[in-house]
Amino acid sequence: MTLDQRKKNRVTLLDVARHAGVSRATASLVIRKSPLVGADTRARVEASMEELGYVYNMGAARLRADRSLxxxxxxxxxxxxxxxxxxxxxxxxxxxxxxxxxxxxxxxxxxxxxxxxxxxxxxxxxxxxxxxxxxxxxxxxxxxxxxxxxxxxxxxxxxxxxxxxxxDYAQGMRQAVDHLSELGHREIAFAVHGPVHSAYEERVEGFRQAMQAKGLGAEKVVRVPHQISAIVDAAHLFSEGPTASTAVICFNDVVALGLSAGLYDLGIQVGRDFSLIGFDDVADADAMRPRLTSVSTFxxxxxxxxxxxxxxxxxxxxxxxxxxxxATKLQIRQSSAPWRGGDHDLRTARG
Amino acid sequence: MTLDQRKKNRVTLLDVARHAGVSRATASLVIRKSPLVGADTRARVEASMEELGYVYNMGAARLRADRSLxxxxxxxxxxxxxxxxxxxxxxxxxxxxxxxxxxxxxxxxxxxxxxxxxxxxxxxxxxxxxxxxxxxxxxxxxxxxxxxxxxxxxxxxxxxxxxxxxxDYAQGMRQAVDHLSELGHREIAFAVHGPVHSAYEERVEGFRQAMQAKGLGAEKVVRVPHQISAIVDAAHLFSEGPTASTAVICFNDVVALGLSAGLYDLGIQVGRDFSLIGFDDVADADAMRPRLTSVSTFxxxxxxxxxxxxxxxxxxxxxxxxxxxxATKLQIRQSSAPWRGGDHDLRTARG
DNA sequence: GCAGCGCTTTGGATCGATCTAATTGGGTTG
DNA sequence: CAACCCAATTAGATCGATCCAAAGCGCTGC
CATH class of the missing domain: 3.40.50.2300 (Response regulator)
Known part of the structure; x- marks a missing residue:
């Protein structure tokens, strides 16, 4: 029904050509805006196309011309x-x-x-x-x-x-590490998640090198779950135990959002007691509270x-x-703050 | 160069057919898994396809069969x-x-x-x-x-x-309004934004009807900016002036996120002094603090x-x-809370 | 022995555009 | 006036699959 209709109704280049009193080849040239056709011919063919309601058939063109757009x-x-x-x-x-x-x-x-x-x-x-x-x-x-x-x-x-x-993930990592380092942080962790691929490895490697360049230990690469709801529950990994830290760089903003919520739940105030840096700088980063410091990757x-x-x-x-x-760009907002020494209430009780 | 190569290298159905010692038509039937071909013929053709590295050409098929998948x-x-x-x-x-x-x-x-x-x-x-x-x-x-x-x-x-x-936006609005109404709120606003279309109107109309059904005034439909950063700055519209309210239903979670941040900046504690309900329930809603009560639209x-x-x-x-x-589903989380009467520190100082 | 019947297979036309090589018609040149 | 050129146009083949009508084949039944 519909198909037949469509088939019957279909206006082809041949119809246009006949209507305009030219050959299929000429009509084709008009469509493709070839400079070969005369101005009056072009006008006539275009008028016919308009009048008949011609629709270009990419499928046919692709077959012959071997390109599909x-x-x-x-x-x-x-x-x-x-x-x-x-x-x-x-x-x-x-x-x-x-x-x-x-x-x-x-x-x-x-x-x-x-x-x-x-x-x-x-x-x-x-x-x-x-x-x-x-x-x-x-x-x-x-x-x-x-x-x-x-x-x-x-x-x-x-x-x-x-x-x-x-x-340039390495650069982004350098920016994040340098920033935290300047704020006085030394116990910096990297919270990673998701599948392992080149971008993952470049970030981890970038973290390692940036940390070493600052004379800091880069062993705290911590895997957190993939689902955001589960990330929230992984926040304690950074407040206590062997991977406790004063600042965390996150694999991306999803991790940062999750950890931000998790740390909040633990009563730790991000941007005062603890620093957090995201990666990617998606639209939400600026609307979070505290506003998320994040590495823009555009x-x-x-x-x-x-x-x-x-x-x-x-x-x-x-x-x-x-x-x-x-190149990346570090967007400094509220979630990263100077290290407050031992006088804050962060429960890092290690060693 | 590349194009010529591609052209020359191209294995067609005819090549496959010749290689398998059958006709083009039969090979075509094999591809389309027609039950008409014999088992041994099918196997032979399939082997040839494999051996020659045949790639189906949708473009050609589409032209003839008039469907493109x-x-x-x-x-x-x-x-x-x-x-x-x-x-x-x-x-x-x-x-x-x-x-x-x-x-x-x-x-x-x-x-x-x-x-x-x-x-x-x-x-x-x-x-x-x-x-x-x-x-x-x-x-x-x-x-x-x-x-x-x-x-x-x-x-x-x-x-x-x-x-x-x-x-069913009307249902979603009903769920939100009923929930807030049960919590004791009477001054409920609807924060809208974005282009006007049927979904927009259905939500506004849903809000009106749901409010009326509860005997509440539905005049507080407030437009906020489109950009999330600007929404943050519009939060005061709900804390003071003629559209001040004790609870806001948001057009979507983006608005809710923005207002949540804006109210926070104003020192108003969402989920205690003020109630906020989002719409759509995107993944972030559960990771916000306070967790966002939102109407899931799946x-x-x-x-x-x-x-x-x-x-x-x-x-x-x-x-x-x-x-x-x-159908929608109201996800009740932390951002909606009972009305606290006049004893809280919300600066609604009106009338 | 052959008409009739499934099951398989096939040649040839076809989809609607593009490409190639050839043709037309008008003007210029030697 | 033949030779030639240039711009504009065209007929016909072509891309790679699918559709259609017809045919080949092995078998059965009368």
Missing amino acids: TIGVVIPNLTNPFFAELLAGIETVIDAAGMVVILVNSGDQVGRQDMLMTRMREHGVDGIILCPAAGTGEGLLERLGEWHLPLVQVLRRVSDQVDYAGV PEAIGEGAANLLLDRLAHPEIGPRKLVK | TIGVVIPNLTNPFFAELLAGIETVIDAAGMVVILVNSGDQVGRQDMLMTRMREHGVDGIILCPAAGTGEGLLERLGEWHLPLVQVLRRVSDQVDYAGV PEAIGEGAANLLLDRLAHPEIGPRKLVK
């Missing part, structure tokens, strides 16, 4: 607001280029990711922006290379042979950068792999 | 975590159906939305899930109808003649519902328009 975006987890912002940045640039985003969610599972890659390929995307699932091997990227499918890695890096857009800008990298690659397949590593 | 999703604003969760729900269901999501962002602008609709159509999507931009008229939907392009409205309703998946479930509605519609174009209105 479509790019695939593979993201591990849509629910994370960080990735949502990243995606917004990607979409903006791709859209402005007249292309369209096909979005899939890998759930951070390598197997699913492989399957989705194949699906993208079947759909004929012109390129892919991939935030690789934790555990992705170089094999996948090599395969992509064999397929001659342009690819940009974003946020997580698997191979140096492929374009990459990401964040997810939307990263998304835009990744998309531009891919567009460049489509235009110039021959150039070597490129990296786009964005 | 692709659906368009039009969202007003990706950055809002609420929409991100909605999108996650949609993606899950669409993916499970073996289809793929083409995502675009209307920026809540009707003009852009129109343009994007056309683009979706050119890309040959099988259907569209649309959260209409504020100000969308019925005209757009009528046009869609003429195009015979299956559509589901989500969250915001423009026409009753088209499928819709959304939330965005991910709505997304799943909308996607299922669309899949049903694709399967049965003939059935009449359907509605899927999901």
Whole structure:
């Protein structure tokens, strides 16, 4: 019914051409804004298109021309607001280029990711922006290379042979550690969570190096649960026992939000008795109380950068792999405060 | 270069068929898992596909079969975590159906939305899930109808003649008002923001009716700014002046978060001196301090519902328009507390 | 022996655009 | 006036799958 209708109603280029008294080829040239057609012919064809209600059929064009004006975006987890912002940045640039985003969610599972890659390929995307699932091997990227499918890695890096857009996590860690160090803190912990991937390792490694550079011990890398509600209950890890500290740098703002709540529940006043630094600086950071000091990583800008990298690659397949590593910026707010020596009521009772 | 390579390397169904010693038609049947082909033939063709590294070409199939296994999703604003969760729900269901999501962002602008609709159509999507931009008229939907392009409205309703998946906002408002009323509050405000659309109006209207049902005045509908940082500064509207109140219901959790921070800055203790109720119950609500009482609207479930509605519609174009209105649930936490009469330090000094 | 019947298989047309190479018509040149 | 050029236009092949109608084949039943 509907399908038949649609089929019957469909106006093709041939219809337009006939209506305008030209050939299919000429009509095609008009659509593609070729300078070859005469001005009057162009006008006549455009009028016919308008009158008949012609709709361009990308599908047919793609088959012949072997490009789809479509790019695939593979993201591990849509629910994370960080990735949502990243995606917004990607979409903006791709859209402005007249292309369209096909979005899939890998759930951070390598197997699913492989399957989705194949699906993208079947759909004929012109390129892919991939935030690789934790555990992705170089094999996948090599395969992509064999397929001659342009690819940009974003946020997580698997191979140096492929374009990459990401964040200078080491710098961000340095900024956070230096800030706390200047405030007088020496017992600084790093609260991590989530799957292990390059971005994870870069942050941990950045923490280690920044701590060492300040002559501080970097052994307090503490894993907390993934769910925010469970993070809240893990706050005691930083107030007592072997990993007790006076300041905590968080893997991201979700962890910071959770710990902030947990420390509050323990009666510890963040921003006075205890310092907390987040990572990513999502919109909520500024609306928390105390306001969260956080390292901005500008997810939307990263998304835009990744998309531009891919567009460049489509235009110039021959150039070597490129990296786009964005600088971070420490947003100092209320949750980080000078170390108060031994005179506060923090129950760090260790040794 | 790359393109030529890709072209040359491309294995087509014809190659597979030749390799397996069958016709193109038979190979096609194998791909589509038709029961018509014999078991041994099927095995042989599948082996050939494997050996040659065949990749299905959706583009070609779509042209002939006039379906793309692709659906368009039009969202007003990706950055809002609420929409991100909605999108996650949609993606899950669409993916499970073996289809793929083409995502675009209307920026809540009707003009852009129109343009994007056309683009979706050119890309040959099988259907569209649309959260209409504020100000969308019925005209757009009528046009869609003429195009015979299956559509589901989500969250915001423009026409009753088209499928819709959304939330029972009136019920949610009733739950919030009843809860506050039982706690003894009588001066209850509704803090709204953002563009005006059906969901907006349903909430306001729901608030009015729920207040009236309790014999309370519903004139305190107060607009606050859109940006969260500005919302913080609007908190005084509820602590003093003509719209001062003892409890505020918020348009969504973003408003609640902002007001919570703003009231804190004013020295007003939410959950003791003042009650606050959010709307949507995003993940952060439980991690705020005080924990935010909020009306759950289950965005991910709505997304799943909308996607299922669309899949049903694709399967049965003939059935009449359907509605899927999901119930809300009030999550009572710490930010709502009994009215403390006149004995507290809230500076409501009015009249 | 052959009509009839499932089960499988197939050739050829087809979807709607793009690409290639060729054609047209008007003007310029030697 | 033939030769040539340039801009504008076009016929026909083509992309890679699907659809349709028809046919091959092994068997049964009369």
